[in-house]
Structure formats: structure tokens, C-alpha cells
Amino acid sequence: MSEVIRYQTPVIHMRRTRPATPELGGKAIKQGDKVVMWYVSGNRDEGAIDEPERFVVGRPRARLHLAFGAGIHRCVGDRLAEMPAKDPVGGDPEAQSCARDRGSAGALYSNFIRGIRSLPVVIRT
Numbered sequence: 026m027s028e029v030i031r032y033q034t035p036v037i038h039m040r041r042t043r044p045a046t047p048e049l050g051g052k053a054i055k056q057g058d059k060v061v062m063w064y065v066s067g068n069r070d071e072g073a074i075d076e077p078e079r080f081v082v083g084r085p086r087a088r089l090h091l092a093f094g095a096g097i098h099r100c101v102g103d104r105l106a107e108m109p110a111k112d113p114v115g116g117d118p119e120a121q122s123c124a125r126d127r128g129s130a131g132a133l134y135s136n137f138i139r140g141i142r143s144l145p146v147v148i149r150t
């Protein structure tokens with residue numbers, strides 16, 4: 026589900042050295058300059074996305090987000106990465122209804138990956 030990936034944006038940023046374009050957003054880019062692409066910021070851009078702070082199931086054009094990057098380096102594993110978001114319990118509807126949140130998520134300490142270190146749940150079988 027694209028809205029989950031947009032809202033979470035697991036890869037926070039990537040960096041390029043001396044991109045092909047000599048100018049970006051009105052700023053000159055000199056050889057050797059480094060440009061950081063904040064995917065997490067782009068995915069909250071109110072100029073491009075309606076009410077970006079809201080999680081909207083069924084958002085129109087939901088696939089047009091930046092969580093997988095853009096251009097020639099865009100993630101080649103995007104479809105594979107979306108599979109657990111679409112079906113977290115491997116197609117078992119009973120397991121899905123029995124998963125219960127048992128506490129708050131422990132965040133990964135990183136400025137690169139927005140990850141979760143721990144998420145206590147109980148799954149009744």
C-alpha cells in the first residue's frame with residue numbers, strides 16, 4: 026500500500042556528489058558539491074500532496090511519492106518492498122484479526138533509516 030510507504034518514508038535521505046544539473050531550485054551546484062535529497066520532506070510537501078500530514082487510505086495518485094527515490098536510481102525493489110505492507114501476515118486473515126498492539130514502538134536511532142527496533146505485539150493462534 027503506497028500510502029503506508031509514503032507516510033512512513035523508511036529511507037530518510039540519499040546524497041549525490043556533483044549531480045549532472047548545474048542548477049537546482051535557483052542555487053548553483055559546483056563540481057564536488059554534495060546535494061542531499063530529503064525524501065521524508067518531499068513526502069510531506071504540501072505543494073505536491075494534499076494534506077500530507079494525514080494518513081489517507083485510498084489517496085488519489087498514491088504511488089506518486091518519493092519513498093523509493095526518483096529518476097534512474099529509483100528503487101528496483103519497490104514492488105517486493107510493498108508486499109509486507111499489503112499482506113503483513115502472509116494471507117492469514119485469522120492471524121491478522123488476532124494481532125494486538127502491546128506497547129509503543131521503539132524507534133531506531135538513525136538519521137538515514139526511519140526504522141522500528143521493537144514493536145511488542147501478541148498474536149493469538
Ligand code: HEM
Binds near residue numbers: 034035094103105
Ligand atoms: C521499504 C523498503 C524499501 C525502501 C523504502 C527503499 C528505498 C530506496 C530508495 C529511496 C532508493 C533510491 C536510492 C538513490 O536514489 O540513491 C532505493 C534504491 C534501490 N533499491 Fe530500494 N528500497 C526498499 C526495498 C528494496 C528491496 C526489497 C530491494 C531489492 C530486493 C531494493 C533494491 C534497491 C536497489 C538495487 C536500488 C538501487 C537502484 C539504483 O541505484 O539504480 N530496495 N531504494
